Amino acid sequence: MNWNKIYGLSLRHFYLIKSSFPRILDLIYWPSIQIFLWGFISKFFTLSSSYYNNTVGVILSAAILYDFLFRSSISYNMMFLEEIWSRNFTNLFISPIKIKEIIAALTLTAIVRTLIGMVPAALLAIPLFGVSIFKIGLPLISLLLSLYIFGITLGLLVTSGLIRFGPSFENIAWASLFFLAPLGCIYYPIEILPEWLQIIAKILPLVHIFEEMRNILINDIISYTQIFLAITISIFYFMLGVAVFYISYAGAKIRGTLINVGE
Amino acid sequence: MKLEVKNLEKKFKNFTAVKNINFHIDSGQTLGVLGPNGCGKTTTIGMLLGLIKPSNGKILIDDENFENLNREKILSKFNFASPYVELPKKLTVKENLEIYGRLYGVKDFTRRIQEVSNDLNLSKFLNKKTGELSSGQKNRVSLAKSLINNPKILFLDEPTASLDPDIGDFVRNYIEDYKSKNKVSILLASHNMKEVERLCDQVIMMKEGEIVDRGTCQSLIDKHGRNNLEDTFLKLARNKNELE
Numbered sequence: 001m002n003w004n005k006i007y008g009l010s011l012r013h014f015y016l017i018k019s020s021f022p023r024i025l026d027l028i029y030w031p032s033i034q035i036f037l038w039g040f041i042s043k044f045f046t047l048s049s050s051y052y053n054n055t056v057g058v059i060l061s062a063a064i065l066y067d068f069l070f071r072s073s074i075s076y077n078m079m080f081l082e083e084i085w086s087r088n089f090t091n092l093f094i095s096p097i098k099i100k101e102i103i104a105a106l107t108l109t110a111i112v113r114t115l116i117g118m119v120p121a122a123l124l125a126i127p128l129f130g131v132s133i134f135k136i137g138l139p140l141i142s143l144l145l146s147l148y149i150f151g152i153t154l155g156l157l158v159t160s161g162l163i164r165f166g167p168s169f170e171n172i173a174w175a176s177l178f179f180l181a182p183l184g185c186i187y188y189p190i191e192i193l194p195e196w197l198q199i200i201a202k203i204l205p206l207v208h209i210f211e212e213m214r215n216i217l218i219n220d221i222i223s224y225t226q227i228f229l230a231i232t233i234s235i236f237y238f239m240l241g242v243a244v245f246y247i248s249y250a251g252a253k254i255r256g257t258l259i260n261v262g263e
Numbered sequence: 264m265k266l267e268v269k270n271l272e273k274k275f276k277n278f279t280a281v282k283n284i285n286f287h288i289d290s291g292q293t294l295g296v297l298g299p300n301g302c303g304k305t306t307t308i309g310m311l312l313g314l315i316k317p318s319n320g321k322i323l324i325d326d327e328n329f330e331n332l333n334r335e336k337i338l339s340k341f342n343f344a345s346p347y348v349e350l351p352k353k354l355t356v357k358e359n360l361e362i363y364g365r366l367y368g369v370k371d372f373t374r375r376i377q378e379v380s381n382d383l384n385l386s387k388f389l390n391k392k393t394g395e396l397s398s399g400q401k402n403r404v405s406l407a408k409s410l411i412n413n414p415k416i417l418f419l420d421e422p423t424a425s426l427d428p429d430i431g432d433f434v435r436n437y438i439e440d441y442k443s444k445n446k447v448s449i450l451l452a453s454h455n456m457k458e459v460e461r462l463c464d465q466v467i468m469m470k471e472g473e474i475v476d477r478g479t480c481q482s483l484i485d486k487h488g489r490n491n492l493e494d495t496f497l498k499l500a501r502n503k504n505e506l507e
Contacts, residue, residue: 008365012351015358019392087349091408094312095366096338253316256275259309 001104005097009105013079017113027113031067031121038063039129057131058217059187062210064125064133066186068118069147069206070177075113076155079106084167093258099249103242106159107152114148136216142227143209149234150205154180156241160248166257186210205233264325264340264415264448265290266311271320273306280306282472283320288416288465291446295459295480298469299500304452307469308418311450312343324416339367344409345420346402352394356385356404359393360411367412379407383437399430406434410441416448423458435461456493466492468499475499 017023042060083089092102125131134140154176161169183197184206190198201207208230215221252258267287273280281303288294296304309315311322313334322329324337350359357376364372380386383403388396393404402422409417422438423431435458442449442462453459459466460480468476468483476483476499480492489495 002368005366005368008362011358011365012354012362015354015362016351019353019355082351086351086353087347088351090314090343090345090348091350091363092366093314094338094341094343095363096335096368097366098335250316253314256273256280256306256309256315258314259305 001098001101005101006105006108009092009097009102010109013082013109014112016082017116024116027117028120031064031071031117032124034063034067035060035121035125035128039125039131042131043129057125057129057135058214060125060129060131061133061136061213061217062186064118064122065143065147065209065213066181066184067121068114068144069151071114071117072110072148072151073154073158073177074174075110076106076152077158078113079109080155080159080162081167081170084162090259099246100242103156103245106155110152110155111148114151136213137222139212139216139222139227142231143213146205146209146227146230146234149231149238153234153237153241156238156245160241160245163245163248163252163257180204180206183207184210189214203233205230205237208233265323266416266448266450267321267323267326268307268311269321269323271307271310271322272318273303273310273315274318280472281310281317284467284469284472284474286467286474286477288448288450290448291442292464293442293449293451293462295463295466296450296452296469297454297456297459297466297496302469303472304469305420306472308343308420308450308452312341312418313338339412340415341418342367342409342412342414342416343418343420344405344422346398346405346422346424347420348405349401350393350404350408353392355390355392356380356396356407357389359404360389360407363408363411369412372411375411375413376407379410382441383407384433399426402426402430402434406437413445414447416450418450418452420452421454422451423453423455431455431458438462456491456496460492468496470500 038060042057045059083092122133125133136143158169158172158176161172183201183204185193185201186206190201190207190211193201208226212223212226212230215223215226265287269285271284272282284307286294296307298304306315310317324332329337360376361372364375369375380389383406385403385407388400393401396404406422419438423434426434439462441447451459451462463480466477466480466483467474478486483495484490484492487495487498489498
């Protein structure tokens, strides 16, 4: 890995963010809107639901974590799409940069984009709704790490589709997370799902992450096994995502789609 | 650096875009690739740049098979400019050149950016966003990017397309001058026959994925009994059988 090249490619995205105030505003706007929406929903459920009784902010915390996943994945996809939209794709892929360096640069830069949006939103929830995601304590770092790895994995799968099918795959980029959300048990316990869907849900890291978050906030119990499982499953999918990306890249070279992907 | 292509072929399902072509570019030479749209020029350049995997044949760099060489090491000695491939518009010229300086592993990229921007009259635009430049200025920025790593082999796809005669002449002068000073090998794909006559040592003419003729510009003009390369091109493009 050449870190100077990774830094160079990351710079391309930092310069882009820095160059446009509306772009920064856009990064902050959506997570903040989510906080407002879910803050009021959370407040309503806290007052009206026995399950969420005395556990102020469980839904809002879930919304913040889910948005973190969403932003991670979208950040990754957006940076890749920027190369297609700006017709810079060919320049990038003929430069002497390894595929793993491209993946590393996008992965490292996506966290910056994600944090630009999520930190203000998470801080906003404290004075507005009296909910602090930081109440989860140290396990929060592990949960965020697991969400981030899985978010990047989804980004990798979508970008693999963009390489394979071209910009027409763009709509899938936006829809990918909504497809998995019902199985993630973000706002409800896994028992709500039919048994056969529970089996599928358990092979995704999301259910372990959000079950663990509820476990900590409602029962005040930390299950390190659940956290370990969430991270392990996320890493497994990440490795799968990297493999799919390499396969798509090799396939695109055979089909010749890399040369006109921006057109 | 010498580039040689042996029996290169590219098939896409039932369609053969490039059919068994052979050519070479010696160190410091310029090869013109001419042909009508869809003749296989872009596919050929794509294969040479490692963007498209050939179905058959070999690409040799200094007599070594491209496939056996370190991809990054080879690509650090190549570069490419085309008006159809752009640089991020929201970034300044300097930012774009810095990024590609880093990606190409240019050691003192700040000095190199100064050099290429001075040479191409871009110094006063360095802090301007690339998207705000005129097409002539963008074209020179694209050329500056392609020279940032002092390439040993330069691929130019219609480098003066859509430029006014003055800027077009400036770019051609610059390429000519750069080539004489740096012994760079150039593959030039162009539809501008005067440009090809001026810059190219050898020319290959492609049609329907095949090389239908080759030689120096003058030898092709003489061979086909025409007055200039444009008429020769038209003859070849319109009737392949006349060659045989």
